[in-house]
Amino acid sequence: xxxxxxxxxxxxxxxxxLLSACSGGGKKEANATTKDGKVIIDFWSFWGSxxxxxxxxxxxxxxxxxxxxxxxxxxxxxxxxxxxKNLAAVAAGxxxxxxxxxxxxxxxxxDNQQAEDLSKLISKDLQSNLYPHLWEPVLYKDKPxxxxxxxxxxxxxxxxxxxxxxxxxxxxPPTTWAELEEYxxxxxxxxxxxxxxxxxxxxxxxxxxxxxxxxxxxxxxFIEDGKLAVNTPKKAEALEWVQGWNKRIGDKNVQAFEAEFxxxxxxxxxTEKVAMWIDIAGFYTQIRDSGKEMEIGVAPIPEQETGxxxxxxxxxxxxxxxxxxxxxxxxxxxxxxxxxxxAQKYWALKNYDNVANVKAAESAATEMKDIEKTVYDQAxxxxxxxxxxxxxxxxxxxxxxLDPQLEAAIIGKMSAKExxxxxxxxxxxxxx
Amino acid sequence: xxxAESDLKFHQTKSFQERTKKTITLAFLLLGSILxxxxxxxxxxxxxKSPEEIMQHPPTFIPESFRFSNYIEAWQTxxxxxxxxxxxxxxxxxxxxxxxxxSYVAYxxxxxxxxxxxxxxxxxxxxxxxxxxxxxxxxxxLFSKLGWVNTYLPLIIPAFAGSAFxxxxxxxxxxxxxxxxxxxxxxxxxSHLRIWWHIMLPLTKxxxxxxxxxxxxxxxxxxxxxxxxxxxxxLYTLQLGLQTFKGSVQVQWHYLMxxxxxxxxxxxxxxxxFQRYFMEGTNVSSxxxx
Numbered sequence: 001x002x003x004x005x006x007x008x009x010x011x012x013x014x015x016x017x018l019l020s021a022c023s024g025g026g027k028k029e030a031n032a033t034t035k036d037g038k039v040i041i042d043f044w045s046f047w048g049s050x051x052x053x054x055x056x057x058x059x060x061x062x063x064x065x066x067x068x069x070x071x072x073x074x075x076x077x078x079x080x081x082x083x084x085k086n087l088a089a090v091a092a093g094x095x096x097x098x099x100x101x102x103x104x105x106x107x108x109x110x111d112n113q114q115a116e117d118l119s120k121l122i123s124k125d126l127q128s129n130l131y132p133h134l135w136e137p138v139l140y141k142d143k144p145x146x147x148x149x150x151x152x153x154x155x156x157x158x159x160x161x162x163x164x165x166x167x168x169x170x171x172x173p174p175t176t177w178a179e180l181e182e183y184x185x186x187x188x189x190x191x192x193x194x195x196x197x198x199x200x201x202x203x204x205x206x207x208x209x210x211x212x213x214x215x216x217x218x219x220x221x222f223i224e225d226g227k228l229a230v231n232t233p234k235k236a237e238a239l240e241w242v243q244g245w246n247k248r249i250g251d252k253n254v255q256a257f258e259a260e261f262x263x264x265x266x267x268x269x270x271t272e273k274v275a276m277w278i279d280i281a282g283f284y285t286q287i288r289d290s291g292k293e294m295e296i297g298v299a300p301i302p303e304q305e306t307g308x309x310x311x312x313x314x315x316x317x318x319x320x321x322x323x324x325x326x327x328x329x330x331x332x333x334x335x336x337x338x339x340x341x342x343a344q345k346y347w348a349l350k351n352y353d354n355v356a357n358v359k360a361a362e363s364a365a366t367e368m369k370d371i372e373k374t375v376y377d378q379a380x381x382x383x384x385x386x387x388x389x390x391x392x393x394x395x396x397x398x399x400x401x402l403d404p405q406l407e408a409a410i411i412g413k414m415s416a417k418e419x420x421x422x423x424x425x426x427x428x429x430x431x432x
Numbered sequence: 433x434x435x436a437e438s439d440l441k442f443h444q445t446k447s448f449q450e451r452t453k454k455t456i457t458l459a460f461l462l463l464g465s466i467l468x469x470x471x472x473x474x475x476x477x478x479x480x481k482s483p484e485e486i487m488q489h490p491p492t493f494i495p496e497s498f499r500f501s502n503y504i505e506a507w508q509t510x511x512x513x514x515x516x517x518x519x520x521x522x523x524x525x526x527x528x529x530x531x532x533x534x535s536y537v538a539y540x541x542x543x544x545x546x547x548x549x550x551x552x553x554x555x556x557x558x559x560x561x562x563x564x565x566x567x568x569x570x571x572x573x574l575f576s577k578l579g580w581v582n583t584y585l586p587l588i589i590p591a592f593a594g595s596a597f598x599x600x601x602x603x604x605x606x607x608x609x610x611x612x613x614x615x616x617x618x619x620x621x622x623s624h625l626r627i628w629w630h631i632m633l634p635l636t637k638x639x640x641x642x643x644x645x646x647x648x649x650x651x652x653x654x655x656x657x658x659x660x661x662x663x664x665x666x667l668y669t670l671q672l673g674l675q676t677f678k679g680s681v682q683v684q685w686h687y688l689m690x691x692x693x694x695x696x697x698x699x700x701x702x703x704x705x706f707q708r709y710f711m712e713g714t715n716v717s718s719x720x721x722x
Contacts, residue, residue, distance in 0.1 A: 042663065046679075047679075048675065048676035048679075049676060049677065049678075049679040049682070049684065050509055050676075050684065050687075051679075051682075052679065053676070075663060075664070075665055076665060076676060077659070078655075078659065078672065078675035078676075078678070079675070079678060079679060081655075081656075081659050081675075084659075084660070085659055085660050087569070088568065088569050088572040088573075088660055089572075089576075089581075091569050091572070091573060092569075092572050092573040092576035092577070092581070093576070094576055094581060096663075260489075261489075264683065265478070265486050265487065265491070265683075265685050266486070266487050266488065266489045266491065267487065268489075270487055271487070271488070271489035273489065285682065286487075286682065289483060289484075289487075289682075290483075290484060290487045291483075291484035292484075
């Protein structure tokens with residue numbers, strides 16, 4: 001019996017020792033100030049890679065040195081998961097003080113009380129320094145709930161060598177859908193029924209069926225000002241046009257190509273299996289890092305017909321103060337610094353992102369050269385046609401209803417009209 | 433007249449038929465293992481390629497030149513030694529916890545007769561039906577109220593609270609141990625704690641090692657819990673460290689794969705050493721050999 005008591009005692013002791021050992025480190029963080037009385041701001045971002053981390057840490061460091069009241073502590077949290085973590089932390093009431101979040105869904109979080117109202121925390125003239133089309137998405141009931149940091153826009157990349165081979169002028173990229181199709185046919189390289197190179201396929205890269213539909217429809221999204229604009233004649237036309245590509249190239253060939261490149265390790269444009277490709281400007285770094293001497297050109301997104309507009313789509317990231325932050329005032333100061341010309345220009349030069357600060361974006365362009373500058377300039381020029389479709393408050397999950405119908409239409413299971421009718425009906429049911 | 437064995441043509445002989453059968457079986461097994469090993473080979477081969485070669489098309493099966501420097505470079509991109517020690521600590525403590533606690537609970541379910549035992553056991557098993565993401569936010573809030581966020585407690589304490597799957601596994605194994613052992617020990621005046629420690633633990637070694645391997649592996653590879661609960665990069669684990677190679681735009685495949693190979697190694701080695709027990713332990717219908 002005695003030994004039993006001893007044994008349980010030892011186990012208990014070991015357990016409690018463990019408890020105290022494990023809880024040792026963390027606790028002091030909560031209301032933390034540094035030894036010299038600075039307020040510590042917790043800043044979460046997903047920029048942890050070898051290329052991005054030094055850039056963001058330099059910006060944080062510059063800020064920390066610039067004043068003596070606040071110390072920003074940057075923590076890398078993995079891409080995608082960072083927002084799961086943020087939601088849990090907001091729900092529990094101990095979030096970070098500043099977080100990098102998705103620009104398109106700011107209003108949605110404001111509506112759900114997951115972000116702080118910044119109207120009284122940031123200076124009034126901050127807005128005038130930033131691109132208006134990026135400021136709009138951060139507003140909820142006319143008050144800002146985030147500050148845009150970076151954005152992106154799509155660029156048509158094309159392989160100049162392939163253009164020459166096909167007898168096309170490498171300085172004249174396609175400007176309309178008809179031209180795009182005509183060029184694509186010339187750029188195709190077929191071996192029997194199979195393709196050795198596909199000139200272009202509209203759904204590859206980062207411009208989906210939805211983007212083409214909005215491109216045709218004067219830049220209109222699927223939900224505009226709370227009203228559905230899913231089943232419109234222009235959108236149906238665009239979807240039919242996409243279906244046409246599938247018919248011409250053949251579902252099997254499309255799928256074979258997709259399967260071949262599904263790992264994401266290799267890109268078909270970089271390996272010259274596809275001659276034209278729409279992607280964000282930062283895609284250029286993939287071409288650069290492939291070590292290939294590839295001659296590329298860039299162009300705006302082709303318009304449906306001459307004069308209908310080179311409508312483009314963009315996304316972006318914003319800086320937010322999660323609801324429940326302990327130091328919103330200090331956090332706002334850091335956010336203002338992040339939106340300043342100095343910080344934004346540094347980011348643009350290092351990462352080729354479109355930054356939110358107008359002056360920073362323009363002065364970064366003057367410091368670049370060669371192809372890098374060409375790509376960056378094109379991205380800047382495309383901003384005027386770029387729409388940022390925010391997540392609509394009334395239909396936050398509309399994509400889950402839209403995408404299956406679009407997919408069905410693309411593989412030819414139903415006509416474009418039917419698909420859009422069904423999608424509109426399904427989305428209507430979602431209304432909050 | 434009965435044909436003599438020697439009259440049979442060669443392909444009709446028993447030994448030939450058996451050999452063909454064996455060859456076919458072996459061929460299938462070989463094919464199966466090659467299929468299963470392909471992803472592993474792909475991981476190793478990618479880990480040794482240069483970024484340019486990874487982007488090549490068609491992809492190369494064997495790297496053109498073996499870049500072992502990927503391993504060193506990947507290791508140096510972050511404090512991986514620190515993260516490795518953190519992970520090891522968490523994995524070892526949770527392993528000890530889940531082996532001890534689950535086997536003690538399983539002992540109760542397997543060998544002690546009390547009222548409502550079966551109902552209770554069903555309730556324990558039913559917890560396996562609850563998807564973990566349903567309890568995610570409530571659990572986070574609970575641990576946050578306790579002030580455990582940014583400590584290892586939320587990662588370790590749940591292991592000490594038992595897990596239905598391990599309890600089930602161990603209980604089934606313990607059921608096969610004859611009651612006579614326990615009765616004899618009871619007769620000699622041993623308590624339950626003592627019977628568990630001196631009789632059950634040694635007799636269920638294969639199952640315990642299985643549970644240990646499972647829980648070590650689970651803790652070693654866990655991404656979600658460390659992600660949610662740890663806010664300080666110094667406390668991060670290897671799986672979180674791996675995520676630094678995956679960006680929103682680009683993935684550094686060569687580093688991701690070489691680091692993944694390194695992280696995989698300890699679990700492979702562990703399994704290699706304990707596989708004999710592992711086979712016995714997962715076979716819940718096997719009897720004792722004592």
